[in-house]
Amino acid sequence: QAYIIDSFMVVVFGGVGNLWGTFVGALSLGILNKFLEPSVGAVLGKILVLVLIILFIQKRPRGLFALKGRAVEA
Numbered sequence: 001q002a003y004i005i006d007s008f009m010v011v012v013f014g015g016v017g018n019l020w021g022t023f024v025g026a027l028s029l030g031i032l033n034k035f036l037e038p039s040v041g042a043v044l045g046k047i048l049v050l051v052l053i054i055l056f057i058q059k060r061p062r063g064l065f066a067l068k069g070r071a072v073e074a
Contacts, residue, residue, distance in 0.1 A: 005046070013053050015063020024064055029053075 006029070014025030029049060036045035060066065 005050075009050065009053055012057065013063065015065060018063055018065055021064040 010026045010029055011022055013029060014021035014023070032052075033045055033049055036048055039045075040048065
């Protein structure tokens, strides 16, 4: 149950439907979380990561690697 929030943050940060963005998002959020945990604690570190994701989504609502234009539906 603890991984639900982490998984949601990774998918939102990387971009829904974008495997490469999800992979890079998972790596970057994991590394950021591991750097923050020793200094501020696990709970506050997760809160800071969530706040950073909210600020990031304000600038790039489609995620890290957004597709240009419309996607082709098959």
